[in-house]
Amino acid sequence: MRKRIQLILLCISAVSMALFSGCEQHEHSYVPDVTQPTCVDQGFTTYTCECGDSYVADYVEATGQHTYGEWEPTTPASCTQAGENTRYCTGTNCSAFETEPVPMLEHVYLPEVYNPTCTARGYTKYICSCNDSYIEEDYQTPKAMHDFNPSTRVCSSCNKHVDDVDYAKYTSGTSAFYLVQQTTSNYDFYVFGSGSIPYPSNLSNFYNVRKYIERAWMSDNITHLPSNGGLFAYFSSLESVRLSETLTELNTNAFNSCYNLKSVTIPSSVTTMYGSPFYGCSVLEKVIISDVESWCNITFASASSNPLYYASHLYLNDEEITELVIPESVTEIKDYTFINGSFTSLDFSGNVTSIGDSAFKGCSALQDVTIPSSLISFGDSAFTVATTYR
Numbered sequence: 001m002r003k004r005i006q007l008i009l010l011c012i013s014a015v016s017m018a019l020f021s022g023c024e025q026h027e028h029s030y031v032p033d034v035t036q037p038t039c040v041d042q043g044f045t046t047y048t049c050e051c052g053d054s055y056v057a058d059y060v061e062a063t064g065q066h067t068y069g070e071w072e073p074t075t076p077a078s079c080t081q082a083g084e085n086t087r088y089c090t091g092t093n094c095s096a097f098e099t100e101p102v103p104m105l106e107h108v109y110l111p112e113v114y115n116p117t118c119t120a121r122g123y124t125k126y127i128c129s130c131n132d133s134y135i136e137e138d139y140q141t142p143k144a145m146h147d148f149n150p151s152t153r154v155c156s157s158c159n160k161h162v163d164d165v166d167y168a169k170y171t172s173g174t175s176a177f178y179l180v181q182q183t184t185s186n187y188d189f190y191v192f193g194s195g196s197i198p199y200p201s202n203l204s205n206f207y208n209v210r211k212y213i214e215r216a217w218m219s220d221n222i223t224h225l226p227s228n229g230g231l232f233a234y235f236s237s238l239e240s241v242r243l244s245e246t247l248t249e250l251n252t253n254a255f256n257s258c259y260n261l262k263s264v265t266i267p268s269s270v271t272t273m274y275g276s277p278f279y280g281c282s283v284l285e286k287v288i289i290s291d292v293e294s295w296c297n298i299t300f301a302s303a304s305s306n307p308l309y310y311a312s313h314l315y316l317n318d319e320e321i322t323e324l325v326i327p328e329s330v331t332e333i334k335d336y337t338f339i340n341g342s343f344t345s346l347d348f349s350g351n352v353t354s355i356g357d358s359a360f361k362g363c364s365a366l367q368d369v370t371i372p373s374s375l376i377s378f379g380d381s382a383f384t385v386a387t388t389y390r
Helices: 002-025 203-212 292-296
Strands: 030-035 043-049 054-060 072-075 083-088 097-102 109-114 123-128 133-135 167-172 175-181 187-192 213-218 222-224 240-242 263-265 286-289 314-316 323-325 345-347
Touching: 030 054, 072 097, 175 203, 187 203, 203 213, 240 263, 286 292
Parallel strands: 187 213, 213 240, 263 286, 286 314, 323 345
Antiparallel strands: 030 043, 043 054, 072 083, 083 097, 109 123, 123 133, 167 175, 175 187
């Protein structure tokens, strides 16, 4: 037993001596591993030997310099408040961030149109998605004219009787004339009657305000305007007029010196124009008709009796007639019917037998016209000199 213990001790002693002898022979060789400093953490170098021994040294202070990523919206800007962007530092263990303001956006207004009625002016309201809105006062359109029933004289839109509308009234026999004020200096003019109507009475005051009348309206059932003068003469501010759909004639000076009248609609009921109904209408540029056949049935006393003499542009409803087609139902083109028209082509039906004096005189855009074989009578100066026909 004693010998066995001695043997174990001897072995332990040998191993210890061997280990002690090995350490004395090993020299550490350290490999540096540099950890760079960040914006918040110091840098250092770790030295490690292959035997596993290591130590840390060479500390370097944190840089304090943040490296930020891309800006990200944190509060979107709108037209009611400014916004904010944020960006964060990309460094390890760093929670630093910075912000920047985003300017408030401009309002984006969309138009919402409110058409005029006979009781309210028309306007366009500009509305933003944030509900901010505005109306341009200077661009409001006038109230629409009342649409009175000729018999009851009640407006079909507002249900008001003409006597209940703010007005000045003039009477002549069974006819009535109303001035309705639009603004402090502009008026609408309404005419009621039947058959042949006289000129309004109380003329002294009417003369004073007629130059401020911008729009005129005539009830149906009127067939003739006053024979003793132009009903709308010297309405120097007149811009539009609604004539009676039963009117049969326009007499001399009916619209004399209506300097602002740009267009006129001729009812299909009109069969005669004499004198110079549109004398002095220097800016007249549109004559509007509902059908060509009715226009061809009108008798014009002279060239200046025809509004086309001044306007040159003939419209079928809303579309200008440039390529004129004569309906088959028309057999006669009367004197002055299309004088000074701006037509570029002309197509006759095979039933036209006569063309009156100066019927197409002044239609300078017509260069080549084929005369129908049905033609029997050909008036003086029927076409302008530059037009060739065959």
